[in-house]
Amino acid sequence: MLGPSPARRAVVLLSGGLDSAVCLGVALREGFAAWTVSFDYGQRHRAELDAARAVASAAGVPASRRRIVDLRGVFSGSALTGHAEVPLDRDPAEMASGVPVTYVPARNLVFLSLAAAIAEPLGARDVFIGVNALDYSGYPDCRPEFIAAFAEAARLGLRDGVTVHAPLVRLDKAGIVRLGLEVGAPLHLTLSCYRGTVPACGRCDACLLRRKGFAEAGHPDPIPYAPEG
């Protein structure tokens, strides 16, 4: 008798935030053996790399399958890499209009490309990314059109090709919270705050969207916030 077939391998982009933690949970629920890739790109909120480690560990991804790629010095021109202040207390309509100062040029293009580079030698044909277009319509590289175009470029540029999964792309934050609860993602270990503080600031775009999402999902957010947040 044959044993169980070996799990298909997938590379999951894991920032340590809510969305990518839920995305990892989806990949695992679908039966993939997951390798996680995180990036140190000089982000203000580098504490998210610790969160990524904790999330991956809690989700059962062994240390040997977790990669952190050092891209310090590559990205510039973003509030997330120190070139302007992170905006606070904005309302959702404001967040959705125009490209925010927290936009990092070509970030998901670079992250997905590196995920593909790491995937192919592993024999992984699947890459997961936790982008969502609804709450962040201002980021061009979170839109489904971009993901589809990237997938086509990767299909043509790689020997074996990869399938790009973006399971959250059409969900809002409340939907992501519900999905995270459903797949058992360790939401209490995630870090979303753009300012990277623990407890979270509660006032940057990322904190505001997250809190709104938990509130709408009717579930308490398990992470601590600063008293003034």
Add this chain to the structure above:
Amino acid sequence: MLGPSPARRAVVLLSGGLDSAVCLGVALREGFAAWTVSFDYGQRHRAELDAARAVASAAGVPASRRRIVDLRGVFSGSALTGHAEVPLDRDPAEMASGVPVTYVPARNLVFLSLAAAIAEPLGARDVFIGVNALDYSGYPDCRPEFIAAFAEAARLGLRDGVTVHAPLVRLDKAGIVRLGLEVGAPLHLTLSCYRGTVPACGRCDACLLRRKGFAEAGHPDPIPYAPEG
């Protein structure tokens, strides 16, 4: 009276090999102010990084406009990153059949993505890459279809977008040599050998194609080769 308009800025991928040196020459001839980007990805032929520096310098690109991005440890699964021997003495038909062991998974996808990430904050809307499809039909990421698909992904994923120029994509090696002479590229400073030896080995695919190209162009190759090559 207005002065001359400032030169448009371009990011040029520069490996230090023949093709990218010619590509840089084309960008400069077209009047672009060039920023060069080279990659240290653990390639056997890391000597090409010295060649890239020499080529850029000879072409008049100041040191402040030359970037080397450290990607050591990212790429694996290639003879160029030490996972198999570089094949020697192959004939051109053999080189053109199948994906060679010197294929580096997702290399041009990653290189172009990083070029785009570097370009946008510089205000550069143009990226140059010296791929050519004829001599290296075995590399999926050197084909015009891939370049076009990447350009579309970059258009959708970036705020400002970039135009991808691949001026050598339909030239053979002899045509590249002729173009290099025409634009005054410092061909004597380029390094093509996959084994990274100086003098060049003369026997790997890169050396064989280069020598054939110079021979067909009727111009002596200005770099030295090993006596047994």
